Amino acid sequence: MGYSFELDDVEYLAGASDALAAVGDRPLTPATLVSDIGRIRSAFGDRAAALIETVTLRRKAATKLPFAGTWLVTDDAVQQATTEQVSRHRAERLRGRRIHDVTCSIGTELHTLRSAADIVVGSDLDPVRLAMARHNVPDVAVLRADAVVSTTRGTVVVADPGRRAGGRRRHDPAALEPPLPDLLDAYAGRDLVVKCAPGLDVDRLDLASRHTRAEVELVSLDGAVREACIWLGEVADPAVRRRATVLRSDGSSWEVTDADSDDIDDDRAPGRYIVDPDGAVVRAGLVRHYAARHGLWQLDPRIAHLTGDAIPEGTAGFEILDRLPFTEKVLRRRLAELGCGSLEILVRGIDVDPALLRPRLDLRGAVPLGLVITRIGRSGVAFVCGPRTGPQRNE
Template sequence: MGYRFGRDDVAFLGSAAGSAALAEVDRLELTPATHLRDLEQVRRAYPEQAAALIETVRLRRKAAVKLPAAAEWLFTDDALQQATPALVARHRAARLAGRAVHDVTCSIGAELAELSAVCPAVIGSDLDEVRLAMAAHNLTRGRNIVLAQADALVPTSRDTVIIADPARRADGRRTYDPAKLQPPLPDLLAAYAGRDIAVKSAPGLDFDRLGWAGEVEIVSLDGAVREACLWSPGLTEPGVTRRATVLDSRGGASTLTDAEPDDIPERAPGAWIVDPDGAVVRAGLVRHYAAKHGLWQLDPQIAYLTGDTVPAGLRGFRIEDRFELREKTLRQELSRRDCGSLEILVRGIDLDPDALRKKLKLRGSVPYTLVVTRIGRAGVVFLCTAVAP
């Protein structure tokens, strides 16, 4: 859970004295090995603020990758965990450029920071007064931002696009039940019925069961699926109900929607296997991706694609051989090929890659990749060499 910050903590940490104290604490290692020594040193210098200082420095270091421009920000542990990565927030803000926006669950302000760069007016509200105080500290340079304490389920603005990020934990555990989010997703959508709204949510939510009439966008960053965003019909293109957006930290971005063609041929495996980005898979756009890049599926029910080329910038697996899924056969073939390190990718088959790797008893030096899947009802193994983008 982390340290529980209060308003007095925020006032001190945001002061000149607090800033100087944080700089001093940041010189400490703060590792498990030095924890007791560092804690004692900070307690001697700042007996009443030691816990808040140590926790803030720890969270700033943790935030460096997710929010690289937030080196002097204040956080709570929960707020940092739920904060949207800066590149993902920037992507969403770009879709809302020029609009007045109200983030009704603004927390410590990660989303507001990106919105304020492209939107003429930005409102942030939250029920948590400590997080609001932190947002006020974090967003001192945002002249077009107004902060207010308000219930997300009680509309307090007009003529704004609503953004919300319901908390995804219930009873201390992650939940995928829309009714158990905080605030509950059905209540949130009812409160803003007829308004333009974008709601961040977990990618694992059952969107078909939700019956969402707008667009569901799945976003990945550097190969990891980060979030889903529900966009109301007024914020998306006609005919688009699913979108996959693939971002990378180097500035690359690509998008794919279900309005694009999905006609692909049925053929035998080509020279390569391609594993589409997780955003494409989660968005249900595997066939659309295949059609766009001249690929086809190994099996209509499996997300692995195949073809004679690999899309630019994507890792591919060159097929060297194909076997039935038999442990003895695999052990013999891998031994004959002097296999050492072995990456095992599995889809459509109930198999533990780590357990299989141990059973294969590899002692060689040549790296390979096994793609274990099924075609029809038969389990099949493709022996591949991986080629980086």
């Protein structure tokens, strides 16, 4: 467990830039930590723990929240905070709106929203996080209020329910804080945007029965699925129920929705390549829509692996070298013939652990290859492939 900040810590840290700079000059690495703590305690007494925690968390947040170098933060807030590129994407969808972030925490979302919103206000129940938010985004009004009690009118409500307990993610909508069903009920009929973990089972919420305009957007960044975002009311696209948005750190992006065609040929043999769709496409249930856009088809209608004679730009794929029945003996012999020394293994539709399978294949060569293990019909199939081309897989 990290340091538990109190209000007097926040008050002290808000005016302790010199002390924080001095602590920031220390390496605070495993090799130096004992001596660093001793020197910091000698200089700053009982404030040492709060100073060390703040500096450590700022370093931890640097990649995810590059603007937070002078912020006051907590460990839970940093873990839950949205990566800046994803937050900016949401802010653009809300540009020009009046926005109330009802779970504003230390202000990370407020920081991004204020650049796009007409008006933005934040609220939270935690007095320590509110005090930090006032320090971090002093130009935004924040107040103490329960997220499930409406305190503004004519605003788009943005919420990010707490989804961690004891360091573990919660995947039950009713186990979030506040519970997601309660949040949806509290703002029934209102324009509402709710950030959720990408693994959350939003189908259990029956959003269509709650609002005539309801959209679920799965967002990935550089190949890693970051969040599921629920859009309700006027902020939702009336023609869309599911959307996959793929962002890249270079500023490029693309999306696919269930309003796109999903007309593909289900009765074709595998093409030259196996295509590994972005995780946002898979989790949004839009594999067929993505395939139709790019002239691809599925290896099996129940499996997310796609195939075709070309790999779409910006998407990962593998050139098929051989197709084999999935047995370890056959695989081991074929990989040895090809001189395989390193192997990326993708598995869908079959209960196989790549980490356990790889050492049993006894790879002794020098050639990098790919292996796609899947099911076509009732049969387990292994495709021996060339190495991955395109973006690396980050999930």
